[in-house]
Amino acid sequence: MTDREQQANAEFQPSTQQELSRFVGDNARNARHGLLPVGGRTSLVQSRLAETGVKRIDLSQLNRIVDYPHRDMTITAEAGIRVHDLQSLLAKHKQQLPLDVPQSRRATLGGAVASNTYGPRCFGYGTLRDYVIGITAVDASGRLFHSGGRVVKNVAGYDLCKLMIGSRGSLAIISQVTLKLRPLPESIRILWTALPAFTDIDIVLECLTVSRTRPIALEVLNQVAAQQIAQETGTELSSNTPILAIGVEGSVQETEWQLATLRDEIGHFGPLSMKTVDPQQTAVVWNALTEFSTRCDAPLSFRIDLRPSQTMRLMEQADQHDIALIAHAGNGSIVGQLPEEGSAAEPYRSVMDSVRNQLNQSQGQLTILNCDRHWSDLQPVPGGSQAGWQLMNSLKRNLDPQSLLNPGSHIHTATPASVVRTPEAE
Amino acid sequence: MSRQTPADGVTATAEFVDRLRSIVGTEAVIHDPEQLVVYECDGYVVDKQVPDVVVFPNSTQHVVDIIRTCNAFDMPFVPRGAGTSLAGGCLPVGGGVMIAMTRMRKILEVNLRDRYAIVEPGLVNLHLTQHLAGTGFHYAPDPSSQGACTIGGNVATNSGGPHTLKYGVTVNHILGLQVVLPDATVVDLGGVSEDPTGYDLTGLFVGSEGTFGVCTRCIVRLTRDPEAYRTLLGVFESVADATQAISEIIGVGIVPAALEMMDSGIVEAVEAAFQFGFPLDAGAVLLIEVDGLEVAVDGDAERIITICEQFGAREVRRAESDQERKLLWKCRKQAFGAIGRLSPSYCTQDGVVPRTKLPEILESIAKSAERHDLRIVNVFHAGDGNIHPILLFDERDTEQVRRVLDASHEILSKCIELGGSVTGEHGIGVEKISFMNRLFDATDLEVMRTIRDTFNPDGRCSPDKVLPTAGACGMEEHIEQSHPKRHAAM
Numbered sequence: 078m079t080d081r082e083q084q085a086n087a088e089f090q091p092s093t094q095q096e097l098s099r100f101v102g103d104n105a106r107n108a109r110h111g112l113l114p115v116g117g118r119t120s121l122v123q124s125r126l127a128e129t130g131v132k133r134i135d136l137s138q139l140n141r142i143v144d145y146p147h148r149d150m151t152i153t154a155e156a157g158i159r160v161h162d163l164q165s166l167l168a169k170h171k172q173q174l175p176l177d178v179p180q181s182r183r184a185t186l187g188g189a190v191a192s193n194t195y196g197p198r199c200f201g202y203g204t205l206r207d208y209v210i211g212i213t214a215v216d217a218s219g220r221l222f223h224s225g226g227r228v229v230k231n232v233a234g235y236d237l238c239k240l241m242i243g244s245r246g247s248l249a250i251i252s253q254v255t256l257k258l259r260p261l262p263e264s265i266r267i268l269w270t271a272l273p274a275f276t277d278i279d280i281v282l283e284c285l286t287v288s289r290t291r292p293i294a295l296e297v298l299n300q301v302a303a304q305q306i307a308q309e310t311g312t313e314l315s316s317n318t319p320i321l322a323i324g325v326e327g328s329v330q331e332t333e334w335q336l337a338t339l340r341d342e343i344g345h346f347g348p349l350s351m352k353t354v355d356p357q358q359t360a361v362v363w364n365a366l367t368e369f370s371t372r373c374d375a376p377l378s379f380r381i382d383l384r385p386s387q388t389m390r391l392m393e394q395a396d397q398h399d400i401a402l403i404a405h406a407g408n409g410s411i412v413g414q415l416p417e418e419g420s421a422a423e424p425y426r427s428v429m430d431s432v433r434n435q436l437n438q439s440q441g442q443l444t445i446l447n448c449d450r451h452w453s454d455l456q457p458v459p460g461g462s463q464a465g466w467q468l469m470n471s472l473k474r475n476l477d478p479q480s481l482l483n484p485g486s487h488i489h490t491a492t493p494a495s496v497v498r499t500p501e502a503e
Numbered sequence: 504m505s506r507q508t509p510a511d512g513v514t515a516t517a518e519f520v521d522r523l524r525s526i527v528g529t530e531a532v533i534h535d536p537e538q539l540v541v542y543e544c545d546g547y548v549v550d551k552q553v554p555d556v557v558v559f560p561n562s563t564q565h566v567v568d569i570i571r572t573c574n575a576f577d578m579p580f581v582p583r584g585a586g587t588s589l590a591g592g593c594l595p596v597g598g599g600v601m602i603a604m605t606r607m608r609k610i611l612e613v614n615l616r617d618r619y620a621i622v623e624p625g626l627v628n629l630h631l632t633q634h635l636a637g638t639g640f641h642y643a644p645d646p647s648s649q650g651a652c653t654i655g656g657n658v659a660t661n662s663g664g665p666h667t668l669k670y671g672v673t674v675n676h677i678l679g680l681q682v683v684l685p686d687a688t689v690v691d692l693g694g695v696s697e698d699p700t701g702y703d704l705t706g707l708f709v710g711s712e713g714t715f716g717v718c719t720r721c722i723v724r725l726t727r728d729p730e731a732y733r734t735l736l737g738v739f740e741s742v743a744d745a746t747q748a749i750s751e752i753i754g755v756g757i758v759p760a761a762l763e764m765m766d767s768g769i770v771e772a773v774e775a776a777f778q779f780g781f782p783l784d785a786g787a788v789l790l791i792e793v794d795g796l797e798v799a800v801d802g803d804a805e806r807i808i809t810i811c812e813q814f815g816a817r818e819v820r821r822a823e824s825d826q827e828r829k830l831l832w833k834c835r836k837q838a839f840g841a842i843g844r845l846s847p848s849y850c851t852q853d854g855v856v857p858r859t860k861l862p863e864i865l866e867s868i869a870k871s872a873e874r875h876d877l878r879i880v881n882v883f884h885a886g887d888g889n890i891h892p893i894l895l896f897d898e899r900d901t902e903q904v905r906r907v908l909d910a911s912h913e914i915l916s917k918c919i920e921l922g923g924s925v926t927g928e929h930g931i932g933v934e935k936i937s938f939m940n941r942l943f944d945a946t947d948l949e950v951m952r953t954i955r956d957t958f959n960p961d962g963r964c965s966p967d968k969v970l971p972t973a974g975a976c977g978m979e980e981h982i983e984q985s986h987p988k989r990h991a992a993m
Contacts, residue, residue: 234931260757443698
């Protein structure tokens with residue numbers, strides 16, 4: 078959807094945070110519509126758009142840089158700034174928010190925070206939890222509140238930044254974020270390693286636990302995903318076996334040394350091939366790995382979270398019938414997508430049932446990212462404890478007693494509502 | 504509206520104490536007044552309050568039963584680790600029960616492949632890293648008190664330490680917690696997988712200073728040991744030169760593992776204690792450490808040396824051996840312990856300013872010292888902008904105490920004025936409640952109260968901490984420190 082079309086469909090588009098606060102407050106006192114904050118609409122599929130009577134609040138006009146003391150390595154920006162624009166500004170001072178955000182020309186900072194977006198570099202750099210140091214948000218009654226500050230160490234008051242990250246607009250509408258930053262590295266490289274099977278990759282991952290190198294990403298692709306990436310990027314990367322793609326960064330000297338050392342360490346385990354992605358192609362490949370999680374046309378896309386040491390076994394289990402899988406193997410997170418013919422019940426139902434059973438036994442989680450109507454009855458595996466879900470419910474009730482904010486998300490319940498895709502989300 | 508101050512006049516009846524003894528055993532209950540006085544304060548010695556009783560649980564069930572009993576008898580309770588809090592976080596305002604977690608100190612599981620450990624909250628911070636020695640991993644948060652402070656206490660205050668510049672603070676290393684809520688419900692938050700669904704209650708709980716419940720188990724992230732270190736000591740003629748160097752090091756994009764400053768006052772104390780060879784005529788020394796790949800650390804060290812020399816460093820020494828490195832860090836981390844050579848008492852502040860404002864805040868601290876006729880020495884995490892001015896005094900002299908409190912108030916006010924905060928790692932506790940109205944407006948505090956009241960609706964768990972009492976006028980009048988209950992009322 079173009080920006081122009083988005084604006085046409087938006088119910089309300091505040092130009093200041095105070096305006097947002099007034100609108101939400103007025104809504105709480107009068108019309109009491111459900112409210113759904115939207116930014117770039119890149120992870121909107123994870124919210125249930127089928128709810129009627131929900132007004133969208135388009136935050137894309139709240140896109141100002143509030144403060145950027147670059148020598149302090151912090152920045153404060155309004156939530157509607159596009160992630161790409163933010164990163165471009167930071168790059169001028171050789172700085173970055175070390176976060177891989179898909180569709181970054183559309184995705185907004187507030188959206189990334191609200192959906193806790195992360196990508197391949199989560200292994201080396203962590204997630205937004207490690208970079209958000211201050212937040213301003215509007216709660217369901219229109220109160221504009223702040224937490225944290227603009228300094229990199231701060232324990233004054235309760236850390237509501239953490240509560241807002243990943244809350245999908247269900248507790249408050251994020252209007253401004255302060256981030257701590259990292260230097261931009263001189264070089265990023267990828268070692269693309271083909272191994273015969275996931276069991277072989279698991280052995281290599283075990284070895285890399287005490288590698289002399291310090292990778293920032295450990296991505297494992299099944300054959301289907303590897304072929305997709307190779308095709309999308311137009312590279313001649315190996316793609317007829319499972320792939321371990323290792324990301325390293327630093328100075329040129331550091332990355333060259335790490336690549337050589339990784340070749341030496343992994344060489345003992347009989348890789349079928351090891352290729353250092355050409356420097357000119359690294360950005361393209363990296364981007365493809367990042368964008369994988371937001372392909373919207375799969376009948377079903379999901380995310381599995383479990384212990385890193387269990388990841389390869391689950392990859393093996395789910396690697397059937399052209400299901401595409403990419404794992405952040407160092408973190409225990411797998412994104413999967415069914416092929417086009419996956420709308421049919423079998424054999425895909427059996428695969429997903431088997432995955433769900435495995436996750437229930439191993440205390441993992443299954444999150445439905447996106448699905449068509451054929452999969453709308455698929456239940457996630459929420460993980461967590463009953464008492465924990467009750468506490469989340471209590472927080473939701475106390476902060477949003479009329480359930481006005483993102484009423485379809487049910488993020489605070491153990492059985493989130495189905496995330497059926499509608500055309501609006503595409 | 505919830506009650507957040509304990510009922511006046513509650514005392515521990517004999518029946519209540521007997522009930523506690525039946526839970527944890529007689530030997531794990533302290534009720535004798537002469538023994539209770541040991542627990543009258545933590546590292547913040549300005550305020551004192553003796554608890555009615557101290558109990559030492561050694562299981563989650565003990566904690567559940569203790570809290571149930573406290574609720575049945577309408578007794579407030581406060582958790583305590585090692586009592587190293589420097590803000591009165593362990594102060595049992597209004598009395599009540601102190602739940603000392605130090606018997607719960609086991610390491611339950613270490614999983615290097617999945618990079619986590621599960622520990623009990625009473626485990627001493629350093630003991631975890633010592634346990635991991637030789638595995639290639641360590642527990643990154645390393646407060647200077649790590650030889651005594653506990654993991655649970657670190658969780659309560661979101662502790663930092665010298666290496667937070669590169670590695671983050673405690674919350675960045677906590678994957679999950681088991682908590683006994685103030686209604687005695689046991690709840691597991693987070694877990695060993697990285698991204699639990701739902702809200703990040705683990706992140707919310709860390710730093711809640713014991714006001715959301717009692718932590719009984721921690722799942723902590725383990726961090727790879729760096730391949731190599733280079734540890735430098737920069738000697739500067741003045742604090743101003745040293746702070747300019749700090750600003751430049753960060754400004755050019757170097758991320759040292761640690762960047763610590765000590766001024767001449769603290770150098771005097773540590774040199775007398777440890778005889779490292781610190782120059783006693785220097786204005787300030789910088790302890791700078793880079794870590795990472797062997798192939799990279801020399802280059803980073805050289806760049807730092809160049810910057811230090813550019814900003815007037817008299818010399819920059821390198822630690823030539825691991826032993827020398829450890830001694831340097833000992834001098835830094837035990838600096839507070841060396842202060843006893845300078846004065847009988849001290850009060851440490853914990854303000855934070857943007858790094859580029861370090862010269863201004865240090866100048867302001869010097870002026871406060873002059874204005875209030877106090878000696879203030881400085882040792883702090885310069886790379887984060889987290890200052891620790893140490894105000895030296897004799898607590899037996901009430902007039903000195905008054906001047907210390909006034910100077911502290913000035914320094915923290917200046918931190919706010921420069922765009923910073925009043926606490927980088929020690930927490931609000933009771934000491935800094937009066938500043939909450941200056942850092943946050945009424946709406947912010949209302950939202951925080953709503954969240955606190957979700958966890959702690961009856962207000963028995965760590966009352967009178969962190970947030971001013973609802974309805975407080977937020978005046979800037981100075982609080983009478985000898986009456987801790989009045990903190991919340993201002």
